[in-house]
Amino acid sequence: MFKKLTRKFSKGLGIDLGSTKTMIYQQDRGIVVNESSIVAVNNRTDQILAVGDEARRMMGKTPPHIIATAPLYHGIISDFEITEKMLKYLMDKVRAGKFAFSAKPRVVVGVPLDLTEVEKKAVEDVVMSAGSSQVNLVENIMAAAVGARIPIQDPSGNMIVNLGGGLTEIAVISLDGIVNWKVTRTAGLSLDKDIIKFARDEFNLVLGEMVAEDIKRKIGSALELEEPIEMQMRGRDVMSGLPKEFDINDMQIRDAMHKSIQHILDTIKATLETTPPELVADIYQKGIILTGGVAMLKNIDKFIAQGIEIPVHVADDPQTCTVRGMGVIIEDEVLLQDILVPSSQ
Numbered sequence: 332m333f334k335k336l337t338r339k340f341s342k343g344l345g346i347d348l349g350s351t352k353t354m355i356y357q358q359d360r361g362i363v364v365n366e367s368s369i370v371a372v373n374n375r376t377d378q379i380l381a382v383g384d385e386a387r388r389m390m391g392k393t394p395p396h397i398i399a400t401a402p403l404y405h406g407i408i409s410d411f412e413i414t415e416k417m418l419k420y421l422m423d424k425v426r427a428g429k430f431a432f433s434a435k436p437r438v439v440v441g442v443p444l445d446l447t448e449v450e451k452k453a454v455e456d457v458v459m460s461a462g463s464s465q466v467n468l469v470e471n472i473m474a475a476a477v478g479a480r481i482p483i484q485d486p487s488g489n490m491i492v493n494l495g496g497g498l499t500e501i502a503v504i505s506l507d508g509i510v511n512w513k514v515t516r517t518a519g520l521s522l523d524k525d526i527i528k529f530a531r532d533e534f535n536l537v538l539g540e541m542v543a544e545d546i547k548r549k550i551g552s553a554l555e556l557e558e559p560i561e562m563q564m565r566g567r568d569v570m571s572g573l574p575k576e577f578d579i580n581d582m583q584i585r586d587a588m589h590k591s592i593q594h595i596l597d598t599i600k601a602t603l604e605t606t607p608p609e610l611v612a613d614i615y616q617k618g619i620i621l622t623g624g625v626a627m628l629k630n631i632d633k634f635i636a637q638g639i640e641i642p643v644h645v646a647d648d649p650q651t652c653t654v655r656g657m658g659v660i661i662e663d664e665v666l667l668q669d670i671l672v673p674s675s676q
C-alpha cells in the first residue's frame with residue numbers, strides 16, 4: 332500500500348552511470364541530467380566543490396588540496412563515497428525542481444555486462460544511499476538497445492555495439508535475453524590516450540585530456556575522409572615547459588588511433604564468430620546497430636562495415652540511447668521484469 336502511494340507521488344528515475352557521462356531520465360519529463368562523471372572535492376574540508384561539467388573544467392587546473400576525479404573506472408565504481416556524493420547531488424538537484432516535496436524515487440540504474448556480484452551490490456548500495464526508495468538493475472546494453480528501438484522481444488538475432496567512454500560492449504539479443512556478448516576496455520578514453528601519446532612521441536608535446544578529446548571529436552576518424560581536415564594542437568613542450576602549437580591533420584590522428592579501433596573491430600568479429608549461426612543469419616540481414624558517444628566518431632560505421640561485411644547503422648542520438656532506454660523501461664513494468672538483473676541481495 333505504502334509502496335503504491337510512493338510510486339504515485341514520486342517520479343521514477345533512470346540513471347546511466349557512465350565512465351565519462353552521467354545521465355538521468357525522469358519519468359514524464361525526459362533527460363534532466365547530462366553531466367560529466369567528475370567530482371571536485373576539497374581535501375581539507377572534505378566538501379564537494381563541483382560536480383559534472385563544472386568539475387571537469389577544473390581538471391588539471393586545481394591547487395594540491397582540490398582534487399577533480401572520475402569516480403568510475405571503465406564502468407566500475409572505483410570510489411564508492413565520491414560516487415554516492417555525485418549521485419546524491421544530481422538526484423537532489425532533480426528533486427529540487429518541480430517535485431520538491433516528492434518522496435524518494437524508485438530508480439532503474441544500468442550496469443556493465445561483466446560486473447561481479449560484489450560490484451553489483453556496490454551499485455545498488457550507492458544508489459540507495461544517494462536517496463532512492465527502490466533500485467532495479469538493468470544491463471546498460473539492454474537499455475541502449477531499447478533506446479535505439481531495437482526489437483529485443485523478437486525471436487531473432489539483434490547485434491548492438493555500445494561504444495562508450497570506458498567500455499565497448501557488444502551483445503547479441505533475442506527474446507529479451509542476451510545470447511552472446513563481449514566487453515573490451517578499449518573505448519573512447521583509449522582513443523584520447525592514443526592522441527596524447529602521439530603528441531608526445533611526434534612533437535614532444537604534453538596534451539591535456541580535454542584537448543585530446545577535442546581533437547578526437549573534431550578531426551578524428553576511422554577511415555579516410557572525403558575532405559581532409561586540419562587543426563591546431565596546443566600543449567606544453569616537454570623540454571622547455573612552454574606552450575607550443577602544431578598543425579595536425581585527420582590522417583595523423585587516424586593513424587594514432589588505428590590500433591585501438593582495430594581492436595574494437597576484432598572484438599566485434601570474435602563475438603560474431605561465437606554466435607549461433609541462426610542468429611548470425613538474422614544479423615547479416617538486419618545489420619548491426621551502434622550506440623554510445625564513440626558511434627559519432629567519423630566513419631566508424633563504415634570502418635566496421637568493411638571489416639565484418641555486414642551493414643552497420645548508427646542509432647539516432649547514439650550517446651543518449653542508454654538513458655532514453657531507461658526512460659522506456661521505468662514506464663513499462665512488464666518490460667522491466669523481463670530484463671532486470673537479479674538483485675545481489
Ligand SMILES: Nc1ncnc2c1ncn2[C@@H]1O[C@H](COP(=O)(O)OP(=O)(O)OP(=O)(O)O)[C@@H](O)[C@H]1O
Nearest residue numbers: 349350351352495496497498519623624625627628
Ligand atoms: N563526436 C564524437 N566523436 C568521437 N567521440 C565522441 C564524440 N562525442 C563523444 N565522444 C566520445 O564518447 C565517449 C563517451 O560516450 P558515452 O557517453 O556513451 O560513454 P559513457 O556512458 O560515459 O561510458 P561507458 O558506457 O563506457 O561507461 C567519450 O570518450 C567521448 O569522447
Ligand SMILES: [Mg+2]
Nearest residue numbers: 349471495653
Ligand atoms: Mg555508457
